[in-house]
Amino acid sequence: MTWTQKILRVNLTTGEIRTEPLNMAWAHQFLGQRGLATKYLVEEIDPTLDPLSPANKLIIATGPLTGTAAATGGRWSVITKGPLTGAIACSNSGGFFGAELKFAGWDMVILEGRAEKPVYLLIENEVATLLDASHLWGRTVWETEETLKHHHQDPQMRVASIGRAGENQVLFAAIVNDLHRAAGRSGVGAVMGSKNLKAIAVRGTVTDAYRPADPEGFAKAVADAKAVLAANGVTGQGLPTYGTQVLMNVINEVGALPTRNHRDIQFEGANAISGEAMHEKRPTDGKANLVTNAACFGCTIACGRISKLDPGHFTVKDKPQYHGCSGGVEYEAAWALGAANGVSDLEALTYVNFLCNEQGMDPITLGATIGAAMELYDLGILTKEEAGLELPTGSVEAMVKLSELCAAGEGFGRIIGLGSRRLCAKYGRPDLSMSVKGQEFPAYDGRGLQGMALEYATSNRGACHVRGYMVSPEVLGIPMKMDPCTTEGKAPMLKTFQDLTAVVDSAGICLFTTFAWGGPDIQSMIQPALGGDWSLDRLMELGERVWNLERRFNLAAGLTGKDDTLPPRLLNEPAKAGPMKGRVAELGKMLPEYYEVRGWTAEGVPTAATVQRLGL
Template identity: 40%
Template sequence: MEKNYGLAGNILRVNLTNGTIEKEPSNPSVFKKFIGGRGLGAWMLYHEVPAKTDPLGPDNKLIFMAGPTEGTITPGANKITVTFKSPLTNTYATSLCGGHLGPELKFAGYDGVVIEGKASEPCYLWIDDDKVRIMPAKHLWGKNTHETEDAIRKELGDINVKVAVIGKGGENLVKYACIQTDYHREFGRQGSGAVMGSKLLKAIAIRGTKSIPIAEPEKLAQLTLETYQILANHPKANARKKMGTNELVDGINSLGFMANKNFTEGTSLSAANITGAAMVRDVVFGDVSCYGCNIVCGKNTQVLSSKYGKVRIEGPEFETLTLLGTNTGVYDWEHILRATQIFDEYGVDTMSGGSAVALAMECYEKGIITDEDTDGIKLHFGNGEALCQVAELIGQRKGIGAILADGSLAAATKWGVPELAMQVKGSDFAAYDPRGAKGMGLTYATSPKGAHHMIAPTFGVEIAQNNRFSEEGKAALVRETQFFMAIVDSMALCSSMRFALDLGKQLQFISAVTGWDLNEQEAMVIGERILNVERMFNVREGFSRKDDTLPKRFLEEPLKEGSSQGQVVNLEKMLNEYYELMGWNQEGIPTAERLGKLGICY
């Protein structure tokens, strides 16, 4: 039999309702159609989770999926995706996590893990190569994320076991709770942690001792060494190595489209306190990397004598720094680090969390909510202490936190001001204000999992072409970037690898590892297939053009000052063009003809 190069060989299927554990052989022909990771996860979710499934019920699934280049020397091939129906958006959702979890899963002999059903009492999954067991976790329930990780490593007697956990945020079904590993690496968005919590699954621990077969080892080694060289000499990679993703702060802020005070402002002078350079100067004490990556963008940071004592974390990344910091008007390390730490310990997404607090602050300033709603917390923009207090309440689902734990849209709707929630389909925006890069507006509006920046981060190209305020040609740009990113995510490659690897180079890696012969055109068809499967999942749930929209703020309220002053997004024109290019009807629904061409039956 032909060897399945690049694949670990099996997909693990665990049903928590009846405790069954099965291994299904990985089917290489399906992998070739979707590559792996995000693509394959979408395909499986589409087939296995029917319409109107309760996201927090036993019929929802968590589909963890690695990629074919993972567990090899391929640089930056360390992401693992989890695909599920989101409790925050009720759409398809996928979330990526770096670190060491994905490679470990492949070393254990699995390309993916599907979690089904619901346990009768708290448990965790222990994947020890071929031995897979469901373990009791009553004693872990109620512990925070870091405590849980440590306790499991101790219990299993191996410091090298990789553990993915939920915190109290996930247990309390905070709708944007995350799954966390290695203390500060997260499947961050759209609430995978709440789904895990609803299944009473506290953690997944993995130990692997196997290796992945490679089609052309010499070619792979050569490609890898070349890539190390390119990255070591690449100025953007060096900026990331020095300052992490926060190298973005200065540029985005000076271009006037960085989330400030719930997107009421696009720029702030105070952001000078928290640029990448300022972070290195003030709080960084060490560098952290995910598996097999020589960019090293992770930064360990600390404030030694804050009013909260010593605060030590990894991060905050750019999106956390902005959504949790600038978006709430907080521009100092003490509170940003502490708030990040609280969300991390509770296992809650810092982006949606920050966005929810920012919404509450705007409502408080406008008098829509008062001290009565906040239990006396003075929720003004810029009140870092209040940010930390509310962060804690969200994790505990107490007081105003109970309202915000259902997401910014639910909270704003309850307060009668849904238009103030900065979200699409319930998922909160990333830092890039779409008024400052119109392509991002279309990206957010059409993203299959609600507002999300990495579905198609077009602003770099838009800025370089100096046409960021134009809607012209953005539909084509967004469409192509969406396909390209779908491939990157499905390979399980970190998006930072784009510094060195264009699509052609990525395909060379796939070919060296798996022996598949894919040209760029075929790859883009795979990207399109993935986007359409994701779309069809949402169409089946009743989503259409009416949901591909942006908050009124971005459509009608021009930015008041800064380099993006006066801008609003003219979405409809871009949408029309985008649907047409995608071969979808003007309601945003894929045509049978187009789906047939992509080999998707429904």
């Protein structure tokens, strides 16, 4: 089996570190990573606690396929109660950190309490130590990783850390690993900062900690699955060439690209910040923004972007630390920093993306919050005197400056660091926060894509595109083409997608594989890896169990069915132009059916029969 069957428990308050056996009964119910760590969190914390209190726990988790030969088997997750939303938070990352943790012999690390002073956790195979991080506090993610590798004389060490955003408890602070991969959403970095934990550094060389139950069967299943990825137009061609940025012009043409804080659904500057634009040579230096693509551990897709800025651009002209190559913008970041603010300067977006990686911030919430601030400014509600600068929508300079202030925790950047829900409430216009449960929308407008509207409203971690991804059937025609304008059939399809996504996240592989893989492809690898009975029906029920476990946590935390809604703008303001002109998000037609197919009451509460059936 491919669990290591070991958990590392670290009490930051007392400094105690101990090893525990993995609860295998829970592992067979929840698989690993997202599902299994959520089970541990639910069992161990009061759902009503303050997310930034020492009583909250931060769980770093791998899946049973993490660190194996399975394509994209490099995923790991951070599970906690999120400070941005007050709901369950599970933030997923790639890179090489997750596999290294598995190589060190651990399925999971549970972090409790709060250290008196800044510390970092060093994991060298089965030995874990808490060490002083006072010299690292106040330093960037990039500096922290370089310092730790140099100090321990190990360039192969993998580091996950927070920047100043996490230290300052920016409510959308991220945990960044491998310099530019991130557990990005819901403020998991703020929780890490609240615990005075600067970084986790891992080196693993254990090779016999785990192995597939059926090595030959697993090897064949993996080879077959990789062939499917290579032959698919999205995973074999589109994503390697353009990354997720392949979607910028596609979604804009559909008429579902949220623009200027969702005031519009098409952006006239989309092409200038697209994946295609990243390939074009700049007139200033004759070089392209994109240098190459990059892959996470075990990935055959390689959708990552490595970019290099124009050294003469105003954002970095006198900042040589940004003149090298690093993680370039992906679709969500390019949208949030660009179209959401009416900004079409690709170099500025790339600089702020570098900044988000360097200081540990979620670019989606950052950009969407700046977009809300710009609308407040346009309306005369937020003044130049309060903000400290002029903030008209479309201002490249304002977008950059606010991002820098937020990263530094200075001036109006401290307000931006609270997210759009708190910002807009502060100025008496909560309706201008384009968020669900306090988490900002990603790059799809629910008026143009009805299935995405339902997905946003019902996501357990607030507005999210990777808890079902109804863009697949509504735009890409995967696994079947659905009319984006209709509400028919969206509820049952979304439930299936949500349950399957929970399986993917719990297994330790990447969601992007599902552009090519269906449930049978995933099951074909899990079965020989783990042995026993892992039928597709059982896996889908497991995904449903994970979804309901998260839902019940949120209900216990104080959320209700009334939180399964969208901003008034999407429900009441028809799209102004483009292919989706005149449309609104018809959530009211879909939500009752969704509750029904989920086995929930009309108020959105799992029924006793559902709870019993799923063993919750």
